[in-house]
Amino acid sequence: xPGPEExxxxxxxxxxxxxxxxxxxxxxxxEYIFNFRFEAEGGRVYEGTFTNHVLTNTQRLDVAxxxxxxxxxxxxxxxxxxxxxxxxxxxxxxxSLPQDERPEWAQDLGALYDDxxxxxxxxxxxxxxxxxxxxxxxxxxxAV
Numbered sequence: 001x002p003g004p005e006e007x008x009x010x011x012x013x014x015x016x017x018x019x020x021x022x023x024x025x026x027x028x029x030x031e032y033i034f035n036f037r038f039e040a041e042g043g044r045v046y047e048g049t050f051t052n053h054v055l056t057n058t059q060r061l062d063v064a065x066x067x068x069x070x071x072x073x074x075x076x077x078x079x080x081x082x083x084x085x086x087x088x089x090x091x092x093x094x095x096s097l098p099q100d101e102r103p104e105w106a107q108d109l110g111a112l113y114d115d116x117x118x119x120x121x122x123x124x125x126x127x128x129x130x131x132x133x134x135x136x137x138x139x140x141x142x143a144v
Contacts, residue, residue: 027132028131031052032051032132034050034052034124035047046103048105048106052128054132055095055129064091089119092125093121
């Protein structure tokens with residue numbers, strides 16, 4: 001059975017140049033290309049261009065199914081709140097950030113060691129979605 005990363009893979013083409021710098025690339029659109037840069041405590045820098053896609057209602061269900069698969073048959077109630085939030089983050093980004101639209105270091109988000117990196121990336125995703133839905137960026141904080 002494919003994991004959420006593989007199931008979410010889609011083929012899309014990017015235009016030449018830095019698409020994150022175009023005027024048409026705004027957070028009020030369903031697709032948003034952004035440059036991400038994160039410096040970990042040890043000094044390692046993670047950077048690259050991502051494309052986030054606001055989830056459709058069907059994709060929101062796909063996130064729930066992917067999170068359930070990651071629990072490997074365990075009911076959500078058997079895990080603590082933080083574990084369930086973490087599974088939600090990972091499943092959400094597996095679908096909203098297609099693998100072919102991520103930098104090489106972000107191909108398998110679950111293999112990364114720095115949880116603050118994942119949280120920073122997820123905040124960027126939520127900020128885009130909040131703006132798209134007209135809620136503004138200030139609404140994203142409570143969901144992380």
